[in-house]
Amino acid sequence: MTRAKRTPPIIEAPPAVTGLAGVILLAHVLRVLAPASWQGFILPMGVLQTDRFWASMGIGAEGALPYNSPLEALIPLLASALLHDGWAGAILNAALIVIFGRLVHASLSIGRKSGAIPFLIVFAVSVVGGSLFHLITQYPAGTGLIGASGGASGLFAAWVLIQEGRGGRILTKRFLTVFLFFTLVNLALWLMGPSLLGAGISWQAHLGGFIAGAVAFQFFRSRRPVSRF
Template identity: 35%
Template sequence: MSEEAQTPTPPQPPAHEPVFLLPAAVTGLAGLMVLIHLASTLVLNEEGLIELLYWFAFQPYRFVLAGEDISYALPLIWSPVTHALLHGGWDHLLINVAWLVIFATPLTRRYGAGPMLAIFAVSSIAGAGFFAVTTLYDGVYLIGASGGVAGLTGAAIRFIFQPVVVARHPETGQPVVLGRRLASIREVFVHPSSRWFALIWLLLNAAVPLIPMITGAAINVAWQAHLGGFAAGFFLVPIFERRQEP
């Protein structure tokens, strides 16, 4: 009886963990913000920086100027979104990037890159809209991802504090982890963790305009964009929810 010689299969090297554990869309969005800020600080001169802000920052007073010359309104087509990619300094940028990473990551893993970016964009627009309502005649401009990131925060708290749902496989009876259920508005404020997080976040931002009245110190924080963006993300996220059957 003949025997066949078999070459043993060499052991496979263990799979390498990716260097970056963030979803590609989150890394890409954060990287784009960093690249734009690098270019604005290292490449553009003062005149170029003024042009960048003129065309891509959001300035509500353009609505007023458009009554005299419609060309002033042209940047209003894109600046409610593009303002979110510009930042006033490295501290401003790094805080927004850190907040983006924390809340965009669970949203991207739950819904995908498209819905996360849609929530970010719509929340940026909503934040710009609320900013415009409160600063229409002030001549100030809005930059920073805070409104969009606030929208991601509002969307994420609808599920990140909820308990994990576990079902039974219909054939094997084994437990199957379905993830965290999207909470209703009532459930967000019933659950202690999500309730206190939301209330503290909202109260801190609502208190920002009171600081100059109390201390006399000016503070350049677009609290209007934070609140507008948060509300947009909070109410928009159910559109992307898919009902999971056990």
Template identity: 30%
Template sequence: MVEQGQTPGQPGREPVFLLPGSVTALVGVMVVIHAASTFVLNQQGYNDFILWFAFLPLRLVVAGSDPAQALPLIWTPFSHALMHGGWDHLLINVAWLAIFATPVARRYGAGPMLTIFFISAAAGAAFFAATTLYSGTYLIGASGGVSGLTGAAVRFIFQPVIVAQHPETGERVIVGRHLASFGDLMKDARARMFVVIWVVLNAAVPLLPVLTGTSIGVAWQAHLGGFFAGILLVGLFERKGR
């Protein structure tokens, strides 16, 4: 039988985008925001955009003498994750997001994926603030949120596939992968290696100026803070008996 609208002998149409809708929408928002900040705003408008939506830890210091400065602290721990410093910065985070947000969105749905993303972004901002409080630097980029989704995905992507037998047909059915406990995470060689490499590489970033005389503009604090937030948060969305 041929489905309506399908030519005999031709395969059905494949979707243009293989990403979950929530991941595609999040990428779209990031692209629109960066395009608008790049092509629409003038220099003064861009400076105001950074001032009001980037995360600036120094606000925590000056808020005591000027309470109005504290107001952006309500949204900037989250809004900074939708902003980027350049197209290369955006494209790297989009690729990273597509890889690790996709399994989380497919396993838990759009709401949990976005919750992990934004809470992890805030956790990364908190860690960034703890190390740069008086420096006057600001934080933009999805790295903290994507790091959180990476940490969440690590809890299950390395686990073995669970295969069950259908009670009526006897057919073997792929059920999925279980969520590893913290102990299981360290027992699994691939997961343990991933976590160790992630921590070591990011912890080494502040040592680069000492070792090589050069520094790179990577918010390693946001990476580490977001990563561990995601590892912890994902368990809240796991259904019993999955």
């Protein structure tokens, strides 16, 4: 009796990775299809509004409207990753999550223990890190922030560390070279974004996410047991 051949999946990535990418796309679908009355609730809760955040901290620009509560001010630090201004951004970020996330998830898995939770934490820390850096550099008032690119940047940073092997560290020459190149590319896109892409980008969210993701990944990887022969 011959065994039927298993058809390989279209996307060879663990459920946590494909699930996260799917949530990013689903969130955009829901936002696009949501009635106008819902948009008035979704956008204020999800968009990270710089002036309102700093006003909530009591150090914002004069006349800025603060959030209704500290929790409402903190939610967009992470929830902003679920909002995108168009399909191109949502699809690109979902694709980058799958491309870099597969190896990050595998690297954080130990034996039969899944790396799903550490992977999701690295992504979340990257998003929050990007949001915080955006806020700091935009103080006391500036542009709003949406998108999962900070999280994708953090996964890219983790991927760079993985390429260096077990001994890869944040302050190595190779990692710092990649970071410098990543910074220059983002600054170029920031300058040319409105004319080239038709929209602006937050280089702050990308760089903040990159650094935060590298630190979070290095933390989890340092806790892995070292194999002994």
